[in-house]
Amino acid sequence: MNWVDEAFGDPEFGEGRWYLNPKNHSRQMYKVKKPGEKPAAFGSDPEAQSGRKMGEIMQKRFTDPEEFEKLVKEANAMKEKSPFQIGQVIPLEEAKRVAELSYPVASMSCICRIGARGHEERNEHEYSCTGLGVGMLKWERWPERYKGGVNFMSPEETKEWLTKWNKKGMVHIIMTFGGSYVGGICNCDYPDCGMIRNRVDYGITPGCLKSPWVATVDFDDCNGCGVCVQRCQFGAIKFEVTTEKTNVDQFKCFGCGLCETACPTEAIDLLDRESLPALKEVW
Amino acid sequence: MSDIYTPNNYSFELNPEMMSRLADEFDAEKVATEFAAATEGKSADEVDAQGKTFFENFGKNWMSQTLKLGEEYPDRTYEVLKEAIDKTGHLKFALLPQRFLEIAYLSTQEISILPIIENNPQRLVYRMANCTTFQKLKEKCGAETANRLPCKHACLTACQTVHEELDIDAKIEMTATIPEDGHCQFAAQRG
Numbered sequence: 001m002n003w004v005d006e007a008f009g010d011p012e013f014g015e016g017r018w019y020l021n022p023k024n025h026s027r028q029m030y031k032v033k034k035p036g037e038k039p040a041a042f043g044s045d046p047e048a049q050s051g052r053k054m055g056e057i058m059q060k061r062f063t064d065p066e067e068f069e070k071l072v073k074e075a076n077a078m079k080e081k082s083p084f085q086i087g088q089v090i091p092l093e094e095a096k097r098v099a100e101l102s103y104p105v106a107s108m109s110c111i112c113r114i115g116a117r118g119h120e121e122r123n124e125h126e127y128s129c130t131g132l133g134v135g136m137l138k139w140e141r142w143p144e145r146y147k148g149g150v151n152f153m154s155p156e157e158t159k160e161w162l163t164k165w166n167k168k169g170m171v172h173i174i175m176t177f178g179g180s181y182v183g184g185i186c187n188c189d190y191p192d193c194g195m196i197r198n199r200v201d202y203g204i205t206p207g208c209l210k211s212p213w214v215a216t217v218d219f220d221d222c223n224g225c226g227v228c229v230q231r232c233q234f235g236a237i238k239f240e241v242t243t244e245k246t247n248v249d250q251f252k253c254f255g256c257g258l259c260e261t262a263c264p265t266e267a268i269d270l271l272d273r274e275s276l277p278a279l280k281e282v283w
Numbered sequence: 284m285s286d287i288y289t290p291n292n293y294s295f296e297l298n299p300e301m302m303s304r305l306a307d308e309f310d311a312e313k314v315a316t317e318f319a320a321a322t323e324g325k326s327a328d329e330v331d332a333q334g335k336t337f338f339e340n341f342g343k344n345w346m347s348q349t350l351k352l353g354e355e356y357p358d359r360t361y362e363v364l365k366e367a368i369d370k371t372g373h374l375k376f377a378l379l380p381q382r383f384l385e386i387a388y389l390s391t392q393e394i395s396i397l398p399i400i401e402n403n404p405q406r407l408v409y410r411m412a413n414c415t416t417f418q419k420l421k422e423k424c425g426a427e428t429a430n431r432l433p434c435k436h437a438c439l440t441a442c443q444t445v446h447e448e449l450d451i452d453a454k455i456e457m458t459a460t461i462p463e464d465g466h467c468q469f470a471a472q473r474g
């Protein structure tokens with residue numbers, strides 16, 4: 001069990017599946033402000049706050065490497081009150097279950113791709129991110145973030161949309177917005193996604209925890225086509241020349257299931273991380 | 284704060300005038316005083332019977348007026364919700380009743396948020412911890428009467444009424460009570 005599940009999970013909805021606990025998808029629509037209190041704006045936007053904090057860490061990489069190492073350690077020792085957003089990779093089928101728990105769901109442009117590539121997703125056909133929950137009813141408060149607007153989707157439309165991005169080879173990552181509240185599902189790839197990059201390149205874990213699953217290949221069923229090698233965003237699958245089959249490095253695997261959904265012979269299964277003694281604490 | 288964060292001068296908050304109208308009309312002190320006068324010297328069974336009628340009536344009026352004023356005083360959050368319902372054909376449950384329940388409680392209770400425990404296509408669950416109505420009943424009628432929770436009929440009826448008026452089929456139940464659990468909790472479950 002990881003610390004997020006310890007804090008926010010409920011065994012009723014599955015060990016390690018804190019994001020399937022309906023409580024983490026529920027929030028009030030209104031807050032009565034004290035006299036003179038301003039509505040939430042940029043400064044209180046958890047996504048922006050977390051991004052700024054991450055920016056501060058990154059600046060230290062070159063100016064003060066020792067401080068950088070210290071800040072990374074601090075970020076990784078995070079607990080509930082952490083200023084960082086929690087992100088966790090989840091496979092397609094669980095992302096679809098999240099789509100049934102979160103109301104409303106709206107697609108929107110990916111902020112990472114604008115930052116990493118200057119690529120702006122301009123309409124609902126291009127949007128690759130979602131915002132979840134009642135906060136999306138107030139998206140107009142942050143016009144710079146939601147340039148071009150948002151597109152509200154029904155649960156069925158959301159599932160189709162997630163499947164579309166999965167086919168394209170994107171990893172699904174759920175994000176929290178303040179505490180345990182699941183506020184988004186992103187469709188991510190390396191190196192565009194800041195969360196994946198921070199984890200894979202710099203060892204900063206909170207934004208990209210591994211899923212509670214781990215991939216395994218059944219060699220009898222594998223035909224050596226190599227599709228899964230191309231799909232893995234984490235470099236966890238290797239083509240073994242001698243056997244002409246593939247193999248998963250389960251310590252590198254993030255349990256996204258992209259290999260599983262593309263394998264033409266259904267040779268890949270996802271195993272429960274908790275069932276593997278060497279991996280159950282590897283998040 | 285720069286104007287860029289409040290485009291078109293939208294207000295996403297509940298209208299204060301609407302809230303104070305509801306607060307005046309459904310004041311907890313007033314209702315507890317009336318109930319105390321109506322039940323003075325009555326037996327526990329009589330208080331229970333009278334509590335049911337009295338608070339069911341109160342709950343129905345409270346929610347009917349909330350529905351009326353909630354439409355009279357829209358806010359941008361509500362407008363976007365209606366747009367989202369039109370666009371998706373979904374979201375009516377749980378978000379529409381949730382909005383009116385939040386208005387009803389936020390206007391008449393000393394709370395800044397109504398804790399929403401679940402809101403998804405199957406279930407809406409909310410909680411009241413420091414309930415002013417319960418406190419006032421304790422003051423005016425004594426702890427024994429308050430602990431029999433005659434006021435639960437108001438909450439249950441309000442929750443029932445909002446679903447009926449919005450044409451949503453849902454089973455309403457009380458899943459926790461202040462005397463036993465430290466808070467009251469109500470659940471609306473879709474069939």
Ligand code: SF4
Pocket residue numbers: 217221222223224225226227228229245246262263264265266267268
């Ligand atoms: S996609 Fe499936 S069949 Fe192809 S190499 Fe990978 S495991 Fe083997």
Ligand code: SF4
Pocket residue numbers: 214215231232233234235236237248252253254255256257258259260
């Ligand atoms: S091996 Fe498969 S499940 Fe693991 S990270 Fe790579 S694509 Fe995802």
